[in-house]
Amino acid sequence: MDESDHYSLHPFVIASGAAIFCCVCTFWALRSxxxxxxxxxxxxxxxxxxxxxxxxxxxxxxxxxxxxxxxxxxxxxxxxxxxxxxxxxxxxxxxxxxxxxxxxxxxxxxxxxxxxxxxxxxxxxxxxxxxxFTVEQDNINPSNGWKAYYATTKAVVTANAEFYNIIRERSFPDMSQFWLNADYVNCIHASGELFTGYNAVLESWALAFNWGQGGGQGIDLQVRNVRARILGSMAWVTMNAYVDLDMGSFHVTNIYEFHHGQWYMVHHHSSMMLN
CATH class of the missing domain: 1.20.1280 (Monooxygenase)
Structure with a gap:
């Protein structure tokens, strides 16, 4: 390589070094x-x-x-x-x-x-x-907004689904924890019998779980047309229940109260559908 070639490469080397230096500085600045x-x-x-x-x-x-x-x-x-x-x-x-x-x-x-x-x-x-959920409540104006109303409704619907899982599994311990321990709770079974007070209500479920199918055996129960409405710490849910028995299908209303971070059942009413 002659002297002329050496001087012709000199500007290129300087430009390349400057570009590399700028890239390093830019990378350091972004990280810092x-x-x-x-x-x-x-x-x-x-x-x-x-x-x-x-x-x-x-x-x-x-x-x-x-x-x-x-x-x-x-x-x-x-x-x-x-x-x-x-x-x-x-x-x-x-x-x-x-x-x-x-x-x-x-x-x-x-x-x-x-x-x-x-x-x-x-x-x-x-x-x-x-x-x-439903368009039936289009005209309401939730006090805490629709986001909070959606979350509360979802929690109530989830609790209501758990109630029917308890019935399917005939779990008396879970049922005893699901109801609010209060004297004013009510339960009306499809037979039309009314039970008032926590102890009476739980005794009715103990009898229901052991009736007919030998106790402990699951129930084929389906729930349709679930509708929930929330008002403060109260919620009520309506639905249709279908049982794989000769008993037929039922209209159901469940009422819940919110206590200590949990929705508890305070009222259950089941009545047979008319054909």
């Missing part, structure tokens, strides 16, 4: 900036589905390593300034969210501030309530 992309990637949290409880969409989050695809998604969103969902008008966003289920809407609220605001919108939760 608390609001930068890399800092946000390190602090990003995700919620597991099992951590989401009814009524608490924030859940309990744990730090997890992000996959390469997730990192790229965050970088693209920060570079673009907004996601596609954030660019939509609120009415379209709420309509799109109405197609999500309860768990998905909760997860979406954990992504960013814009999606959290949209996922907590009262209209989105009202639409979800109508999809999952």
């Amino acid at each position: 900036n608390p609001g930068g992309v890399f800092w946000q990637l390190k602090r990003t949290k995700f919620c597991r589905a099992g951590d989401i409880s009814a009524g608490d969409c924030d859940g309990h989050c744990v730090d997890e390593n992000m996959a390469l695809g997730d990192k790229k998604a965050v970088v693209v969103e920060r570079q673009g300034g907004a996601s596609m969902m954030e660019l939509l008008v609120p009415e379209i966003t709420i309509h799109a969210l109405s197609y999500l289920d309860y768990t998905s809407l909760c997860r979406l609220s954990m992504t960013n501030s814009a999606m959290r605001s949209a996922a907590n919108d009262d209209g989105a939760w009202k639409a979800l309530y109508h999809k999952d």
Whole structure:
């Protein structure tokens, strides 16, 4: 290599060194900036589905390593300034969210501030309530909003389903814990007999569980057309029950009271359907 070639490469070497130096400085600055992309990637949290409880969409989050695809998604969103969902008008966003289920809407609220605001919108939760439960309560105005009303309704419907699981399994210990221990509780079985007071009610269930099929044997019981209504610490649920026996089908009303973080049954009324 002659002297002319040596001098012709000199500017290229200087430019390459300067470019490498700038890249290193830029990378160090991004890592050092608390609001930068890399800092946000390190602090990003995700919620597991099992951590989401009814009524608490924030859940309990744990730090997890992000996959390469997730990192790229965050970088693209920060570079673009907004996601596609954030660019939509609120009415379209709420309509799109109405197609999500309860768990998905909760997860979406954990992504960013814009999606959290949209996922907590009262209209989105009202639409979800109508999809999952009933449109019969379209004109009510829940005091704590539709999100809280949805979560409470879900808890009551879950408790009501547990009541019928107890009957199917003929579990007397579970039934004794399901009823509120109070003198004013009532139970009217399909026979028309009325039992008042905690002890009398439990004695009636002990007899019912041991009647006819040898005690301990399961019951083929199906429940349809479940409708729940909440008013403060009170809830009542109506439904139709179908039993695989000669007894036929029944109209049922269950009433619950909320005490110490749990919904307890205080009234059960079952009556036979007329053909």
